[in-house]
Amino acid sequence: MRAVRGGGRLRVGLVGAGIVGAEHVRAARGSDSCAVTAVCDIDGGAAQALAGPVGASVHTDHRRMFGEAGIDAVIVTAPHALHAPMVVEAARAGLHVLVEKPMATTAEDCTRMIDACREHGVLLAVAHIVHFDPLVRRTRDLIGSGEFGAPLFVTHQRSAHYDPGTRPGWFFDRGIAGGGIVLNVGTHGLDRVRLFGGAPVRRVTGTVRGRPGMDVETDALALLELANGVGANLALTSRGAPYLDETAVVLEAATLRLSRTEGLFLLRGGHAEPLAAAEPEHTAAAFRAQLEAFAAAVRGGAGEYADGAYGRSVVAAALAVYESAALGRTVEVADPAVVP
Numbered sequence: 235m236r237a238v239r240g241g242g243r244l245r246v247g248l249v250g251a252g253i254v255g256a257e258h259v260r261a262a263r264g265s266d267s268c269a270v271t272a273v274c275d276i277d278g279g280a281a282q283a284l285a286g287p288v289g290a291s292v293h294t295d296h297r298r299m300f301g302e303a304g305i306d307a308v309i310v311t312a313p314h315a316l317h318a319p320m321v322v323e324a325a326r327a328g329l330h331v332l333v334e335k336p337m338a339t340t341a342e343d344c345t346r347m348i349d350a351c352r353e354h355g356v357l358l359a360v361a362h363i364v365h366f367d368p369l370v371r372r373t374r375d376l377i378g379s380g381e382f383g384a385p386l387f388v389t390h391q392r393s394a395h396y397d398p399g400t401r402p403g404w405f406f407d408r409g410i411a412g413g414g415i416v417l418n419v420g421t422h423g424l425d426r427v428r429l430f431g432g433a434p435v436r437r438v439t440g441t442v443r444g445r446p447g448m449d450v451e452t453d454a455l456a457l458l459e460l461a462n463g464v465g466a467n468l469a470l471t472s473r474g475a476p477y478l479d480e481t482a483v484v485l486e487a488a489t490l491r492l493s494r495t496e497g498l499f500l501l502r503g504g505h506a507e508p509l510a511a512a513e514p515e516h517t518a519a520a521f522r523a524q525l526e527a528f529a530a531a532v533r534g535g536a537g538e539y540a541d542g543a544y545g546r547s548v549v550a551a552a553l554a555v556y557e558s559a560a561l562g563r564t565v566e567v568a569d570p571a572v573v574p
Contacts, residue, residue: 238306238330244268244529247303247329249296249320250311251275251284252402254334258309259284261521267529272303296320300327307532309361310334313404314412318343321358325350330357330532332525336421337545339412341553341568344546351542359528360545362425365538366520366527369498370429372510373483373490377430382502383486388431388466390423390481396452396472406450414450415470416442417552423468423481424458424551426492430483433462434547436572439564440555456555461572468555547571 238244246268248255255273262270273285274293281292293299300308300323307330310320318338324331331351337360338344351358364370377385395401396415404410405418428434440456453473458466479494488502497511530537550569558565566572 238532238534244307244532245271245305247272247274247293247299247305247308248284248290248311249274249299249308250334251277251280252311255309255311256284257517257521258311258525259288260518261525263288265522265525265529267526267533268307270309272299272305274299297323300324300329305329307331307357307528313410314417315339315410318347321347322350325354325356325358328354328356330359330528332359332361332528332539333545334361335363335425335545336412336417336549336552337542338549339417341546341550344542344549348542348546357528357532357539358542359531359539360542360548361524362422362540362545362548363517363520363524364422364425365429365540366523368516368519369492369510369512370426372498373481373492374429376490376500376509377432377483377485382488382490382500385431385464385483385485387484388427388464388481389469389484390426390467391469391478392419392423392480393471393475393478394419396450398448406448408449411450413552413556414442414444414448415452415472416440416454416456416555417549420454420468420470420555421548421552422479423470424548426481427458427466427468428460428544428548428551430481431460431462431464431466433460433464434569434572435459435466435551435554435567436461437564437566438551438554438558440558442556442559451556451559454555454559456558458551543571 272291275281310333437459442451442454444451454470456468483490491499498509500507527537554567
């Protein structure tokens, strides 16, 4: 891989001036390793609003930004179906890439992105932000210690608003978003399942439900089997539930309960022992840690990141939920990382 070396901060361009793009810009402010020096959005006003406070150049054409902005790397936060063509174009321009999850809307596009970045010698990282969440890291450390035995099951529950008007309109266009709550919100849960269960998803039995007049699903249930035999399930709902984002990891001698709103707990002997509280600053800390790790990896260091193969495995698992729901039966996940 072509590493960026020399002094000074990594010069990063951002494509997509929405809410997630703003989180990346915020993470870069005050960083010693990188700076957002260019912002692109088809809405020039939105790009200006995000670029102005950090002194970044403003663009409405990502191709021109790639070629003219003098950047080393790019963060892609555009609508899902645009990830693949933008990443391929960035690779051809010699730019390292951090692309938001879901990596793409098809496994084939994920492979195309991987191949392009490999061909042009640039790093491809997928922004699976939960890897950098302090409570997720604490949970992974506890699982990895072996103190409570190996994982047996992982369960994940998440609620989210999925009514028109609760998010930008393109989220409800299947051609652009690639799907609804499963591919958008559920990929966070599928990511946790893989992280905590220790292997990619191999087999899926899923069902999805939508609402009249909507192009995408808004609710889903899935039973999952990982490649190492660990069982898991995923429950996603949008119908009136208060905010819930919770994962339980059933180990041989105890259970770990991770709640985005309450914190991390150790369950054993009929008692819940609090291990760490949920803090509002955890999200900002995760975005900063992710960006610093990306910059370190681009410079040839040991920065942690989710690579293209990992990102593809999460997309493949989400797509298997759709396939299973359509066929009405259990399906195998179509991903090269999974050994049948």
